[in-house]
Structures are given as structure tokens and as C-alpha cells.
Amino acid sequence: MGLFDFVKSVGKKIGIGDEEPKAEDLKKELDSHNLGTDDVQVVVEGDKVVLTGNVTNQEILEKAIIAVGNSLGISKVETDGLKVDNTTTGSVVKSAVFYTVKKGDNLWKIAESQYGKGKGAKNTVIFEANRPMLSHPDKIYPGQVLRIPPLD
Template sequence: MGLFDFIKNAGKKLGIGDDDAPDVEAVKKELDSHKIGTDKVDVAVEGDKVVLKGVVEDQSAFEKAVIAVGNTLGISKVEASELKVGNAATATSAPAKDPVLYTVKKGDNLWKIAETQYGAGKGAKNTVIFEANKPMLTHPDKIYPGQVLRIPELDKA
């Protein structure tokens, strides 16, 4: 996999003006503002698609990079097939695993999403979803329809 779909008219607006798609500099600045380890990531904007290339440290950084740029107003797709997980210094990188993503619907909250994704009676695991989406999420109640969240695997313990 490597192409992720987002809702073009939902998300954070970057810059000023009425342009639908943000420019490369604005997207890179937004990505870097989250401080998730994307300093070795190159960004390209092709219409309403963002292309990410380079290396991130781990699967979490990969997934956060995808949703950080995908949850931007004017972006409908994120291509990340050339975004690798590993160590750029030693050139040991590998393709990332396919993440589990969830698009927020009207009426959703993190408790409902946790029950949907993890099973009945697991709503209390909503904190796992919140933590997995920091720093893009700043408060558990501040989610919106169309926003895409990463859903991490639960620890087997």
C-alpha cells in the first residue's frame, strides 16, 4: 500500500487565500511543526495529492506523517510508497506496514471509535487512540467529521 485517501474539504487550512491545495512549503512546515521525526522527509504537492519520500524512525512516525499532511484542507490523497521506516544513517530502511486508519463520522467520539475498532466493552481504550494521534490531537473532544485518525494495535498483555 502507500496511497491513502482523505476528505479534501475537511482539515486544517494552511496559508491564506482561496487556493484549494496548499503549497509545498506550507505542507512541509505543517509536518515539521508536529516534531514527529520527519526532518529526513521530502514533500511534493501534485494537485490535491501530497507525496512523501524519505525515511522516518519508526512505524508511528510514518503513520503520524501520513495523517498530519492528509488532514489538511485541500488534500485528498497522500502517497507514501517511497517513505521508509528505518535508519537513514546506516541505510537500513524498510517499507512501512499498512496502518489502520479511521475516518471520523458525525456523532463519533473517541469512546465510540475505540468500541468500533477494538470491540464492545473496550471504549476505555480511547486514551490509546488519543495518545497515538498526538500532537495532531490536542484534546480528546476536539475531533471532527472527515478527520482521519490512526488506530494502533493494542498491547497483547
């Protein structure tokens, strides 16, 4: 899929002390969301995370990217070695857009900017697309990257 950029100085603190996140800690964080990423391996190269292995669908791949990318100390996530098994879903799912939250944003504003004026009520679509990493719609922060799925 490619290389994805994140803001290194913001995100969830993984591990202990001021250390850079370790692969084991990022894998534990990824697995804690119960996304179906058991066959995903995590390697840390400086401030970049490399994900390899297999996932069952595009949504899980995208959620895995944001689950590890929104970690303090991570600036890039590479997924060239992460494969989607499209035979499970029977069809190819359209990819989501990734959006970096800006100061003053809320999910309503993001929905209007991404889906069009008057579509702020679609903020629930964005919230659901980022669960379980988002626990509450008001708990987003500048620099956080969110999945913006296409509307049906």
C-alpha cells in the same frame, strides 16, 4: 506503504487565502509537530501529497500521513517513496488502521467500534496515538482521519 485517501473539503487550513496548500506550507506543518520528519520531502501534485525520504519507525510514518492528509484541500497521500529504518527500533512494528471520523463519533465510540464492545476506555490509546496532531480528545471532526494502533 501506499496511497491513502482523505476528505478534501475538511481539515486544517494550511497557507493563506483560498489557495491549495503548497509543499512548503505542508512541510512546515509536518515539521511543527516535531515527529522526527526532518528527512521527509513533501511534493504537492494537485490535491495529492507525495512524501519521500526516511523516517525512523512505522509510527512516525503513520503520523506524517495524517499530519499532511488532514489538511484542507488534500485528498490523497502517497508514501511509496517514504522508507522506514527498522534497524533503529530493532523490530517491525504492526501497522495501525486508519479510521475516518463520522458525524456523531467520539473517541469512546471509535474505540468500541475498533477494539470491541466494552473497550471504550481504550479511547486514550487512540488519543495518544494521534498526538500531537490532536490537542484534546473532544476536538475531532467528521472527515478527519485518525490512527488506530493495535492493542498490545
